[in-house]
Amino acid sequence: MKKHFTKYLVGGAVRDQLLGRPVTERDWVVVGATPEMMREAGFRPVGQDFPVFLEPGSGEEYALARTERKSGRGYGGFTFHTSPDVTIEEDLIRRDLTVNAMAQAEDGALIDPYGGQRDLEARVLRHVSPAFAEDPLRVLRVARFTARYAGLGFTVAEETRELMRQLATSGELEALTAERSWKEISRALMEPYPEVFVEVLRACCALEKLFPELGELFDDPFPEPIGSLGKRLLERLRIAANMDMPLAGRWACLLLDVGRDASPQDSAHALVKRVNQRCKAPRDCQDLALLACDHLPSIHSGPELSPEALMQLFKSVDIYRRPERFEQLLLVGEADARAVASPDTRSYPQAEYLRSAADTARQVSIQPLLEQGFQGAELGAALDRERSRALAAYREAFGNP
Numbered sequence: 001m002k003k004h005f006t007k008y009l010v011g012g013a014v015r016d017q018l019l020g021r022p023v024t025e026r027d028w029v030v031v032g033a034t035p036e037m038m039r040e041a042g043f044r045p046v047g048q049d050f051p052v053f054l055e056p057g058s059g060e061e062y063a064l065a066r067t068e069r070k071s072g073r074g075y076g077g078f079t080f081h082t083s084p085d086v087t088i089e090e091d092l093i094r095r096d097l098t099v100n101a102m103a104q105a106e107d108g109a110l111i112d113p114y115g116g117q118r119d120l121e122a123r124v125l126r127h128v129s130p131a132f133a134e135d136p137l138r139v140l141r142v143a144r145f146t147a148r149y150a151g152l153g154f155t156v157a158e159e160t161r162e163l164m165r166q167l168a169t170s171g172e173l174e175a176l177t178a179e180r181s182w183k184e185i186s187r188a189l190m191e192p193y194p195e196v197f198v199e200v201l202r203a204c205c206a207l208e209k210l211f212p213e214l215g216e217l218f219d220d221p222f223p224e225p226i227g228s229l230g231k232r233l234l235e236r237l238r239i240a241a242n243m244d245m246p247l248a249g250r251w252a253c254l255l256l257d258v259g260r261d262a263s264p265q266d267s268a269h270a271l272v273k274r275v276n277q278r279c280k281a282p283r284d285c286q287d288l289a290l291l292a293c294d295h296l297p298s299i300h301s302g303p304e305l306s307p308e309a310l311m312q313l314f315k316s317v318d319i320y321r322r323p324e325r326f327e328q329l330l331l332v333g334e335a336d337a338r339a340v341a342s343p344d345t346r347s348y349p350q351a352e353y354l355r356s357a358a359d360t361a362r363q364v365s366i367q368p369l370l371e372q373g374f375q376g377a378e379l380g381a382a383l384d385r386e387r388s389r390a391l392a393a394y395r396e397a398f399g400n401p
Contacts, residue, residue, distance in 0.1 A: 001247045005041070006031045007062065008103035008111065015099050018120055019152070027121045028055075028062040029091050029103065032084045035064070044377050050080040065091040093129055096138045097145065097160075101128045106217050107337045119157075125149075126157040133163045136172035140184035140210075143200035147191035158202060164204035179282040181210070185279065189250040195237040199255075202230075213275055228259045236339040245331055251285040251334045252292040259293075288325060290348045291317055299333040302350035302357070303398065307391040310357055311384060319358045330354060355396070360394045361387045 013026040030038070035051045043053035043062060043064040051064045065086040069079050088103050088111055095101040098119045101113040110117065114128050125145055132138055142164060146156055156164070167173065198214070201207040208215035218230030233254065240253045255275055259268030272293045276286040298305060298313050305313065319326045333349040364387045366379070374382045 005033045005037070006088075006106075008105055010092070010103045010135075011095070011100050014104050014110070015116070015120070017104075018102075023048065026060050027347065028060060029065050029088060030062050031065045031086065031088050031091075033064060034084055035082075038062070038064070051082055066094075067091070068094050068199060078246050094131065095128055096135070096141055097134060098126050098128055101152060103282055109204075122147075123153040123155065124157050125160065126155055127160045127163060132160070134165055136167050136176055137180060137184065138168050139164045139173065139201070139204065140176075140181065140188070140207050143197045143206070144184055144188035144191060146193075146200045147188050147197035148194045150193040150196040152214075156203075161204050168204050168206040168209050173206060182279055182281065186247055186251075189237075189254065190247055192241055193238070194241050194250060194254075195234040197239065198234060202303060211275070213271055214254070217257055229260065232339050233257055236335050239335045239338050240332075243331060243335060245335070246328065248282075248285045248288040248296060249328045249331050251281060252289045252328075253335055255289045256296065256332070256336060288332070290326055291325070291329055295329065296333055299354065300337065300350060302354045303395075307395065308390045311361070311388055314361055320362060323358070323362075324377045326358060327355075357391060357394055360390050364390050 008029045008031065009026055010029045011027050013023045016023050016151065018288050031054075035045065035053075038051070038053045039045065041313045042056045044056065046054055046061075050066055053062045053064075054060070055062055064082040065088060066080050066082040066088050067086055068081070091103040092103060092111070092113060097115045098116040100116070101112075101114045102116040105111060115126075119126050125142055127138075142156060142160065146154060188194060191197065198207065201210065202215065202218065214230075217233055218228055233256075236253045236256065237250065245253070246392065255272050258275060259271035269290060272289050273286075276289060281289070295313060295316060314320075314326075317326050317329060330351040334351055336349050337350070338346070364383065366383055369379055369382045369386070372382075
């Protein structure tokens with residue numbers, strides 16, 4: 001970096017460093033440079049909307065200091081301005097939260113013009129400026145950060161929550177693209193406290209805008225000790241995170257009660273499919289959410305299922321080609337069962353029963369049937385009969401005639 005360039009470490013790296021948390025990636029802002037000067041210094045441009053460059057040695061991102069102003073609706077409705085005259089303070093003020101609006105100079109000095117360190121110490125997530133309300137994506141980002149740091153006692157400042165509420169009721173959330181929303185939603189679900197993400201969205205009226213199907217659950221009565229399907233949802237997400245469930249499992253846990261009381265004309269399957277498509281969730285997330293919607297009652301009833309019902313379940317979830325997906329479905333079942341059980345309940349015998357039953361069905365060999373001359377549809381029917389016999393013997397061994 002030439003001497004007339006001034007670089008600052010910014011954002012999450014500074015925040016997490018002050019919190020004593022591991023810093024996984026570092027972002028830099030450059031003050032006093034032009035794109036031409038960066039290229040001459042060997043930096044490779046990668047940004048399209050605004051000038052971002054990769055440092056040739058480390059590969060870390062360096063962005064030119066910039067200002068921005070609102071020019072349209074939604075996340076992309078901004079005009080950016082870069083110039084060597086833009087100061088680090090002007091660059092930081094456009095950021096969302098004070099804890100993300102700090103910088104560290106090359107000599108280690110902290111640049112904190114908006115009180116980020118004070119809010120870190122107070123465990124408060126607070127917006128930097130009224131311009132916060134110009135970007136609807138920040139509603140999701142604040143909810144995600146709260147889900148990340150809830151374990152440290154962080155909460156959203158009341159004035160920031162009010163701006164989030166204004167954004168939620170203004171119609172700006174509807175301007176977000178599904179792709180950008182999904183990026184925040186998926187990251188939030190993988191945070192340590194995904195249930196807090198839902199709680200924050202609900203508190204600022206954003207849940208009913210983004211997920212009206214989920215908002216309805218909090219008014220749906222359910223027997224104690226849960227109190228409502230919404231509370232059951234929150235508890236299930238908390239357990240899913242404690243189980244270190246992958247994204248597809250957490251997405252299935254989120255949507256599991258959608259359409260629980262749906263009419264035949266608007267089935268739960270159709271409602272979950274609609275949410276999947278609206279959010280443009282990845283295929284593995286969509287598939288598992290639909291399987292959980294359709295088959296979790298059977299999973300919960302595992303030891304009571306007849307050999308024929310077990311066969312149908314195993315075919316529907318394709319345990320023979322997708323064993324890992326079946327395992328994820330069992331984990332969703334466990335999280336759901338524990339969400340309505342007493343707090344100290346940790347066992348879910350249905351999962352072990354169904355794992356062993358699935359292994360029993362998989363171990364039936366097709367080779368003897370081929371040697372007997374079975375082919376085509378007759379081979380499939382014969383294989384089903386052998387698997388059914390094996391499952392009947394398995395049930396009997398467990399005392400389930």
